[in-house]
Amino acid sequence: MTPTTPKPLTPQQVRAADLLGRNWTGERVAAEVGVSAKTIQRWGKRADFAAQVKERRDALLAEMPNAKATLESGLSATKSNGDPDWQIRIKAAQLLMTTADPNGPPDPDEDRPTFIYRDGLDAD
Numbered sequence: 001m002t003p004t005t006p007k008p009l010t011p012q013q014v015r016a017a018d019l020l021g022r023n024w025t026g027e028r029v030a031a032e033v034g035v036s037a038k039t040i041q042r043w044g045k046r047a048d049f050a051a052q053v054k055e056r057r058d059a060l061l062a063e064m065p066n067a068k069a070t071l072e073s074g075l076s077a078t079k080s081n082g083d084p085d086w087q088i089r090i091k092a093a094q095l096l097m098t099t100a101d102p103n104g105p106p107d108p109d110e111d112r113p114t115f116i117y118r119d120g121l122d123a124d
Helices: 011-021 026-033 037-044 047-063 067-074 086-098
Strands: none
Touching: 011 026, 011 037, 011 047, 026 037, 037 047, 067 086
8 A cells, every 4th residue: 555645735724824823823723714623633733734834933933023133223213203212222222232242251351442422421
């Protein structure tokens, strides 16, 4: 007896896998695609269906900004009137400077840069 090749996923199954990959519940996915929750569970046992769900989750994770990217965007924050939001910009800069450096901690003997604010007072 030779093993049979499973049929390709139907458009309904691809849609269900996409929604599961977006962290929808099985019940919600079932209602959306018009099948029972039991059917979603059965489809979930298929290797190709599970791979489709994982692929969608991985794609979504890759699209999400990480903490560093979010803080970096804070460096150019503006108020609703278009003026720079200095409070957010400064906080973002402070947080970026305190995040772990993949190259290790800075050398304490190394000179630290001096930051000058608009009023002429340094940050130290």
